[in-house]
Amino acid sequence: MALTTAMSTGGTTAHNPTVAFTTPPNYAARLSHLLTVNAFKPLWCPTLIIQPTPSNLTPFLDPFSAIAFTSRTAIQSFIHATEPLPQPPLSPDGPTFTVAALGKDAELLDRDFLSRICARPDRVSVLVPPTATPSSLTEALGPGGGREVLCPVPAVVGVEEPPVVPGFLRELRAGGWVPVRVEAYETRWAGPRCAEGIVRRSEEEGGLDAVVFTSSAEVEGLLKSLQEFGLGFEDLRRRSPGLVVAAHGPVTAAGAERLGVEVDVVSSKFDSFDGVVDVLKVTLLRT
Incomplete structure (x- = not known):
């Protein structure tokens, strides 16, 4: 429209x-x-103006056990980052890899998206918490046990960073996860x-x-x-x-x-x- x-x-x-x-x-x-x-x-x-910066995203997912998206823009930026790759960023062998998103944003995590991540999509599990908040996402992920989770979040320019993302990362750490923050897009004052x-x-x-x-x-x-x-x-x-x-x-x-x-x-x-x-x-x- x-x-x-x-x-x-x-x-x-x-x-x-x-x-x-x-x-x-x-x-x-x-x-x-x-x-x-x-x-x-x-x-x-x-x-606010939002601009993806997909070049900041790592093309390798094997070190991680999960990726946690807290916005639709983060998912779109990840898609842009993986489009030019000659092969999916997650190897087909290994334990279940979790992709988490909130609410209607999870509509983007379709079969094509899962195939983009891994040549064996059944290795990837989609997680959508019952309540569309970062805190609910952390709870749904469960205990981290020292595993790493990739967190594509915005770089905030021109306004103060809201406490949502820092709070989300703290909650992940408290749950035993090792969150890796990546600034996948830019949120800028208009x-x-x-x-x-x-x-x-x-x-x-x-x-x-x-x-x-x-x-x-x-x-x-x-x-x-x-x-x-x-x-x-x-x-x-x-x-x-x-x-x-x-x-x-x-x-x-x-x-x-x-x-x-x-x-x-x-x-x-x-x-x-x-x-x-x-x-x-x-x-x-x-x-």
Whole structure:
């Protein structure tokens, strides 16, 4: 789906609630589509840009017992890194190798992906924890027993690294794993004017009805840009009375609160964006 920054998607009318979202480009089309088909007017203002850096990923998996993906971008970066290899990075002989991912991200771990990893795909086991959080992933992996787990994570530029990844690595160590951190992609602040669409809309009659955050880094990116306009988040609330702040899961909600942004509604089903859209429907489309 083609997206236009800070513009609504066609097919909506003036009474549709305007929902701003700060999701990076690689996730934006999916969330925009869900908002549109559920009678919202999406307003996309990305505060982060994500760029894969697959060259940082090791082409050899034999030293590891598992690879733990905590984002869709990490999986995509790994796929890009393995595409030019003359042979799969994991030898066909050896103990079961575990590939772990969260929620809908695991859709990418299909038969083609497993074949890309190993010439004998039955050596590879896919693990998807029941709850889409890094902590749940650590618990699902079980005791590490001193084994190594490859952890493709982002390098964060322009905003502070959220505590999620460092916390995940600590939990792995506490579980007996030896996590090997690899910066497989870059999460970068989208720049001082990335909040312009939200600021402009908040000045218009009707203003904003809601803003959705899908990571705490997005929140920080928005706050930094608002400062460039001489504003704080409370100015958005003042301009748009009744503004609903929605978080995609408790980890994002906790990060927003830590940055001083009060969250009104939190998705309890956060393995996909359907959950946060559902809570917005309950909150904004009540009859």
